[in-house]
Amino acid sequence: MSAPHDHFIAFVERLGVDLDALPDRVEQVAADAGLSRCHFERVVKAVAGESPARLRVRVLLERAAHRLLTGDETVRDVAGTSGFSSYAAFKHAFRREYGENPSVWRANPTGFRIDSSNDVHFHPPAGLRLPARHRRDSVDLVQEMVAHHVWLTGELVRRAALLGDAELDEPHDRTVDGIDGETLRWSLSRLIGQMEMWNAAVHETDYDFSVEEHESVLSMQRRMARVGPEFVDNVALLSAQGRFDETFVEAFSPTPQVLSFGAMVAHVLTFAAHHRLLALSRLRECGITDLGFGDPKTWFAAAQSRSSGVGSS
Numbered sequence: 001m002s003a004p005h006d007h008f009i010a011f012v013e014r015l016g017v018d019l020d021a022l023p024d025r026v027e028q029v030a031a032d033a034g035l036s037r038c039h040f041e042r043v044v045k046a047v048a049g050e051s052p053a054r055l056r057v058r059v060l061l062e063r064a065a066h067r068l069l070t071g072d073e074t075v076r077d078v079a080g081t082s083g084f085s086s087y088a089a090f091k092h093a094f095r096r097e098y099g100e101n102p103s104v105w106r107a108n109p110t111g112f113r114i115d116s117s118n119d120v121h122f123h124p125p126a127g128l129r130l131p132a133r134h135r136r137d138s139v140d141l142v143q144e145m146v147a148h149h150v151w152l153t154g155e156l157v158r159r160a161a162l163l164g165d166a167e168l169d170e171p172h173d174r175t176v177d178g179i180d181g182e183t184l185r186w187s188l189s190r191l192i193g194q195m196e197m198w199n200a201a202v203h204e205t206d207y208d209f210s211v212e213e214h215e216s217v218l219s220m221q222r223r224m225a226r227v228g229p230e231f232v233d234n235v236a237l238l239s240a241q242g243r244f245d246e247t248f249v250e251a252f253s254p255t256p257q258v259l260s261f262g263a264m265v266a267h268v269l270t271f272a273a274h275h276r277l278l279a280l281s282r283l284r285e286c287g288i289t290d291l292g293f294g295d296p297k298t299w300f301a302a303a304q305s306r307s308s309g310v311g312s313s
Helices: 003-017 026-032 037-048 052-070 075-080 087-098 102-107 138-160 165-169 184-202 217-240 261-285 296-308
Strands: 121-123 127-129 247-250 257-260
Touching: 037 052, 052 075, 052 087, 052 102, 052 121, 075 087, 075 102, 087 102, 138 184, 138 217, 138 261, 138 296, 165 184, 184 217, 184 261, 247 261, 257 261
Parallel strands: none
Antiparallel strands: 121 127, 247 257
């Protein structure tokens, strides 16, 4: 990401943390960014199409308009807590952007968002809708979901190595008939098996279910080191070739059926999410809590930072 875009994103993210905490004087915001006011304003305006002061005022007005639209506070009450120096200043700014005084607009409101080329807007209840740092289409998202699944499964297996056989084989008490086995060992081996079956389908080879019978953690680690990267690569290859609609005969179940590769990816990710949560729950019962519930939000945020170079030296 370019330096100007870095400064713009930093400014917007700071604005998003607390709209009222951001200083209304551009000099202080610029100094906090290590820039002169003149340079800071040029940078933000070049990226955002509007000055930092204008962007801040616009978002504050959007927030105030949303409160007028959805709440029962008086106009003066909204103005008094809207971030403007006075009721008169609020009223003047509101009329400039919405074309009417606040009380008139409230009686016949339009949308609360003010047109802007940078796609930064107030987002109820108290945040901002931020612009995307880079384009991510549906195929990118599928591949990243797959990468997150492989990463988390590997982490689950790593932590299982800290447990003994008794903990690995203690029955779950929250299994679903027809979907689950009874133990953490089964859940982890099945997670790897799902991916290996998919790899086998892509390459038209067989899958030996017997490997999942009381599989050791060491065997899981070795299998995961091979199966995980291959699964990621296969999904990436099929997406690049536009082959998610291509079909094959899924011969691993008692009743073979014709499936598309896209359907198989969806199947793996759907049931894997269930098995992962079951495994995470069992690990938490054993005192291993550092993975939380495996929520992809944190992983995606870290992946975005790595791809954009944020935080790198």
